Amino acid sequence: MRRALRKAAPYIYILPALFFVGAFLLAPMLYTFYLSFTQYDLMTPPRFIGLDNYRRLLTEPNFLTSLTNTFVWMLGTLLLPVGLGLFIAVVVDRVALAGVFKSVFYIPLTISAVATGLIWTWMYGPDLGVLNTILRAVGLSGWARSWLTEVPTNTLAMIAAWTWKMTGQNMIIFLVGLQAIPKEPVEAVKLEGATEWQTFRYVVFPLLRPMTMVVVTMSLINSLNQFDLIYVMTQGGPYRSSETLAVTMYRESFTMFHMGYGASIAIVLSIIVILLSGSYLRANLKQEGAQ
Amino acid sequence: MELNGLWRRMLCRALLLALVALMSTTVLAADLKVYHDKFSAPSWQGPFEQMAELASEELGITWETIGYPTTDMHQTAVRTSLPSSRAPEMFTWWSDFRMEALYKTGGLVDVTEAWDAHADEYNPALRAAFEFEGRVYGVPTNLAYWSMWYNKPVFEKYGLKPPKTWDEFIEMCEFLKGEGITPLAHTVQGRWPTFIWFQELLTRLDPDIYEALMIGEINYDHPTVRQAFDIWQDMLEKGYFVDPGTDLFAEVPRMFANGQVAMILIGDWYTDGLDSIGLKAGVDYDTFVVPPINPEVGPVIIYEAAPLLFSKNAANAQYAVRIADWWLSPETQARWCSILGFIPPNSKTDASFLMEPKKNLLNEINEGGYRLVNRYWEATPTEICEAAVDEFARFILNPDQKEDVINTLVTIADRYWSAQ
Numbered sequence: 191m192r193r194a195l196r197k198a199a200p201y202i203y204i205l206p207a208l209f210f211v212g213a214f215l216l217a218p219m220l221y222t223f224y225l226s227f228t229q230y231d232l233m234t235p236p237r238f239i240g241l242d243n244y245r246r247l248l249t250e251p252n253f254l255t256s257l258t259n260t261f262v263w264m265l266g267t268l269l270l271p272v273g274l275g276l277f278i279a280v281v282v283d284r285v286a287l288a289g290v291f292k293s294v295f296y297i298p299l300t301i302s303a304v305a306t307g308l309i310w311t312w313m314y315g316p317d318l319g320v321l322n323t324i325l326r327a328v329g330l331s332g333w334a335r336s337w338l339t340e341v342p343t344n345t346l347a348m349i350a351a352w353t354w355k356m357t358g359q360n361m362i363i364f365l366v367g368l369q370a371i372p373k374e375p376v377e378a379v380k381l382e383g384a385t386e387w388q389t390f391r392y393v394v395f396p397l398l399r400p401m402t403m404v405v406v407t408m409s410l411i412n413s414l415n416q417f418d419l420i421y422v423m424t425q426g427g428p429y430r431s432s433e434t435l436a437v438t439m440y441r442e443s444f445t446m447f448h449m450g451y452g453a454s455i456a457i458v459l460s461i462i463v464i465l466l467s468g469s470y471l472r473a474n475l476k477q478e479g480a481q
Numbered sequence: 482m483e484l485n486g487l488w489r490r491m492l493c494r495a496l497l498l499a500l501v502a503l504m505s506t507t508v509l510a511a512d513l514k515v516y517h518d519k520f521s522a523p524s525w526q527g528p529f530e531q532m533a534e535l536a537s538e539e540l541g542i543t544w545e546t547i548g549y550p551t552t553d554m555h556q557t558a559v560r561t562s563l564p565s566s567r568a569p570e571m572f573t574w575w576s577d578f579r580m581e582a583l584y585k586t587g588g589l590v591d592v593t594e595a596w597d598a599h600a601d602e603y604n605p606a607l608r609a610a611f612e613f614e615g616r617v618y619g620v621p622t623n624l625a626y627w628s629m630w631y632n633k634p635v636f637e638k639y640g641l642k643p644p645k646t647w648d649e650f651i652e653m654c655e656f657l658k659g660e661g662i663t664p665l666a667h668t669v670q671g672r673w674p675t676f677i678w679f680q681e682l683l684t685r686l687d688p689d690i691y692e693a694l695m696i697g698e699i700n701y702d703h704p705t706v707r708q709a710f711d712i713w714q715d716m717l718e719k720g721y722f723v724d725p726g727t728d729l730f731a732e733v734p735r736m737f738a739n740g741q742v743a744m745i746l747i748g749d750w751y752t753d754g755l756d757s758i759g760l761k762a763g764v765d766y767d768t769f770v771v772p773p774i775n776p777e778v779g780p781v782i783i784y785e786a787a788p789l790l791f792s793k794n795a796a797n798a799q800y801a802v803r804i805a806d807w808w809l810s811p812e813t814q815a816r817w818c819s820i821l822g823f824i825p826p827n828s829k830t831d832a833s834f835l836m837e838p839k840k841n842l843l844n845e846i847n848e849g850g851y852r853l854v855n856r857y858w859e860a861t862p863t864e865i866c867e868a869a870v871d872e873f874a875r876f877i878l879n880p881d882q883k884e885d886v887i888n889t890l891v892t893i894a895d896r897y898w899s900a901q
Contacts, residue, residue: 232560233586311731316724317741318732336726339669339878428669428725429875444553446867447560447582 219460225453232447243454252430253455256438259345260414260462263434266349267356267413272405274353275360276398280390282361283368292365296358303355307422310351314338314423338424341431348423348432352416360405367401368394403474407467414463435459513544513797514569515789518555520548523753525573525622528820535816540807542800544570563588568792570801573622576610576786577859578866580619583790589618590791590798595805596620602811602827606853610786619788620808622817624826625748627681627783627856628768628842630755635662635743643769647685650772654721657743664721666737666745667877668729675873676857676866677746678716680783682709685774688781688854695860697898701890710887712774714880725877734758738765746771748785748856749824749839763837770845780849785856786826868893 226243228236247253282291298306313320314337322334337347371394379393395402417436420426426433426441433441435455443452515533519525529546537543547569549555555573562568563586574580583589596608596617611619629643636642639660644650654664668674683691683706690705699706716722723742727733734754736742745751752762760766770782789808791801807813811829818825819834824843832843845851858866869890876886 231582232557233563233582233588311728314726315728315732316726317736336724339724339726424670425672427672427871427874428878429871444557446864447556 222453222456225450226457228450228453230449232449236450239450243451246451247454247458252433252438255430256433256435256455259432260416260434260436260459262342262345263349263352263416264410264413264466266346267352267409267416268406270349270353271356272360272409275357275405276364276402278357279361279364279368280394283365292358292362295361298355299358301355303418304422306351306355307419310348310354311338311423314347339428341428344424344428344432348420351423352419355419356409356412360409363401363405364398367398371397399474399477403471407471410467410470411463414459414466435462513542513800514547514571514795515544516547516549516555516559516569516572518549518552518573520550523750523821524548525821528817531820532813532817535813536804536807540803542804559583563792564794566794566796568795570795570797571789571791571804574619574788574790575859576619576788577855578862579859580611580788580790581613582863584613584618588793590793590801591616591618592620592791592802592805593617595802595809598806599809599827602809602829604826604828604853606784606855607786607826610855610859611788619790620805621786621826622789623750623785623787623821623823625750625785625787626824626842626846627677627746627748627785628770629744629746630737630751630766630768630838631744632737632740632742633763633765633767635740643767644772646772646776647774654716655719658720662740663723663736663742664744665716665723666727666729666733666742667722667725668727668733669725669874669877670728671730672870672874673858674729675870675877678713679709679873680854680857681746681771682712682774684781684783684854685771685778686712687775687778688852691854692860695855695857697862697894697901700894701887707887710876710883713876714883717877717880725874730754734760749842752836752839753822762839766838768838768842770842770851780851781854782846782851783856784853785859862897864897865894 225236227238227240229239229242230236278291278295282288282295285291301309312318316322316334316336316339319337321337325331325334335343338344375393375397376389379389384392415436416434417440420432420434420437421440424432426437430438436459439452439455439459442448442455515529517525517529526546526548529544529548533543533546549558559569559572559574560583563583568588574583580589593616596603607621607624608617611617611621631643635657639656641653641656644653657664667678680691683694686709687705690699690703693699694701694703694706723733723736727736729747733742733745735758737745737755738758738760749768752766755766756762770780773779773781791805792798808817809827811825811827811831814825814827814830815834817823818830818832822834822836822839824835824839825832828847832840835843846853854860861869872886872889872893875882
């Protein structure tokens, strides 16, 4: 009896966690999957319509725009907040007053995405916005524009706002990685006559791989799920030109109450997130294992 | 002696009944709920709570007020609860086609009886906004009129007067533009405001055509609808409007206050935003109704009617008609509208509390024989409206894409109406 209880103990310990994961993660996921095959408006019972929602995805031009914007966001956030975060981390690591710079770049992260969106919407204002006011003041009136209504400037402008917010987080993670790198290999290659760039390219960057994996995976997932900043700044407009898959999913589900169609977008988005982040992690872990 | 006993028994029964009534009122007080979507500015939380106190005094009924910060959250809460007994007894909503899906579930209480008791107090157009198959399912929380709000000091500086004809209006726009003042505000930010100029131009050309378009009797390629697009395109290309990326609520009031933009076409609730930045009604701003383009049309004004609806499945649904009757009365309307500064929809309500511009607007509508036409957002099916506001945005930003926009609108409307 006691032996049986001892054997069962680990399973009993994980029961609460299993319950919460099941109730709040797995069950909603399964329900979303089921809803994606139905027509449902929250008021009348879901009606099974087979693959109609998925067929509609293939024929809806707005879905293609959302998909394209989602990938633009993915590329943009990999290039800017990640690239810039790495660059700033490398620079800050070797300058005096590093603490001040760290704080300056980290502060935007403490502001919520909604507040960030509001601040940048005002800054991008065509008439009274700070950006256009500065451009006009320095004689660059030709560069002043309606940042959030011109396509594709609006998506790029929002990626810039996101970069302002997220660069600090990536910088801090990279800094932790840089400070953990042993000094010996770096000094060794310098003694061998390697330039700064060669040292970074062939020694520092490969040694940063664990941190790069974390940053890139987080950025990938965040960019693919991008919603709040866009919803505050443009609501996916004008004429749905800046929608990402997450915004389209929300619009279909909670503005139009096409819950079934919204669920099908959620499923497609989840598959993309799992495939991209999963294959990135697997490739890196395999390489890590080989080394 | 026997008589005394009878009286005593009757007195006991009466006391018992009174006690039961008192107890039921107490239970009721805790049970009724009202959901609303105006939790953030302008907030209806306080006004609904004040009305709950008034209802408690006058009806012995009161409610708990639950506000949602966004319309999406509010709609989701109402839709999920409506089919069940967890539904709130009352909730704010939108009229006409925005109400239709709820009506079709059979989850709304028919309050026709209450409306019939106040038949001579309301414009039939307002009742029609909450009516399906001859029965009425809501009472008004707000009746807003859509007129042109203008910067009074700018008008006075240049000796301008509210225009009486469309030609005078266009001349005025041209003059203001020449003086370096942008005549009109508009925006594509926030999506929905893009329909404002479409509905205004079409109703000024022919309100019958507008109403026929709203219910699918004609399509967006009708010659009069095309004419509305032509006039709109002309106004856009002549530069009468501010940059369409300008935020209607954050930027336009400030531009209006400092005289950068002279006029804003919008519902009368917009004055809250103007007052909040220190402008004074009647001194800094005033209003006029946009004159008809086609002089034969006569006086027309767009209205926006927001209803309070009653859930049939709610625990205390039996009080709906009683509350509706009370809500529709001139006295209750006076209380509600004076708290929020709304124009009272009940013609017998004393409107002396209103600010001067709204008072004058109401008098003009009542005395001028105005035809009331429902706002585009509610007057046409939601499926069409939600897609159309995006197409209007495309047109505002690219007036040269007019034909493509019209063709897309025709397809959207065709697809919807052919499925009905």
